[in-house]
Amino acid sequence: MPDVGDLVTARLTVDPADESTSASLLVTRPDGTVVTPVVTGSDGGAAWSAPVTYTLAGIWRLSWTVTGTGASVQHEVVGVAPAPATMADVRSYATTTQLANFLHAAPPLDAVKLLERATTLLDSDFLKAAVYDVDDDGMPTDADVIAAFAEAVCAQVEFWGEVGEETDISGPLQGVQLGSVALQFGAGENRSGPDYYAPKLIRALQNVPGEKLRWIAYSGGC
Missing domain, CATH: 2.60.40.10 (Immunoglobulins)
Structure with missing residues (x-):
């Protein structure tokens, strides 16, 4: 092609x-x-x-x-096909170099696309309930938060490599504890467990000091 x-x-x-x-x-x-x-x-x-x-x-x-x-x-x-994207073309909390270091291996050739999708997933499914310092582009400015977000998206890409990529997260997240807040999205038959998400992603967010990444009560669809 x-x-x-x-x-x-x-x-x-x-x-x-x-x-x-x-x-x-x-x-x-x-x-x-x-x-x-x-x-x-x-x-x-x-x-x-x-x-x-x-x-x-x-x-x-x-x-x-x-x-x-x-x-x-x-x-x-x-x-x-479109020309392969570079990191400058996408919004991502991690670079392909960070991904390679996280994996301790060469990243997949579609790493830029996967990092972009993992960043979108983090934004839409988790960070709606988060408060943290950002720059004019909406990117985190605190070193601990930057490192946690990078680890989180790298963990999600690693997870997709192991179980297969969900190109469209069809079900909302239920029952994950972040700080003092339990995030809960959706209800009834729309429930889905955190199987769509890398466990390491959640741990990366949980490990950020509370004064740097605060969680507010949030309920609703992704």
């Missing part, structure tokens, strides 16, 4: 073909705009090629139209 920014050569073979054969290429990009690359023929009309630069992530359609001998219309659908 190509990535955004890749320059590829689209190719078409026509059979039968002769000097009357001609081909053109219409490229439809994911945003609906179209481009018509310069097409070059060879082998007496049997082989055609054109440069295509994938500038957007998403689904591209390459439509060849052949006239003359071998006349036909052929479509090819290509999925283009």
Whole structure:
């Protein structure tokens, strides 16, 4: 699968073909705009090629139209992946270096994505009930809190590596004690235990001094 920014050569073979054969290429990009690359023929009309630069992530359609001998219309659908994210592209409480040190091993190749998702999980499922000092970007400023949040998201990524990633946490958290407050989300048939969360994540939050990370009573959905 190509990535955004890749320059590829689209190719078409026509059979039968002769000097009357001609081909053109219409490229439809994911945003609906179209481009018509310069097409070059060879082998007496049997082989055609054109440069295509994938500038957007998403689904591209390459439509060849052949006239003359071998006349036909052929479509090819290509999925283009976004360029791999870097730490500068995402909101995360830990870096891939911190994750590697936590794991005592090389991090997974999708570590940036996993750290971002673990940070989102921490924000949405735990930190709604937390009070701590932050900067203008909403990131913690106290060294103990910074270290705890980094440990928490690294623990969650490690947990996903062991049991599989929950791409959508479908059930709310029930019954975790943090400081003097018992966090409880959801009720009745919507209950879910903390199996969605790494035990080390919860311990990392519990270990922060109370004057640096305070918990308020909170009840409701995630």
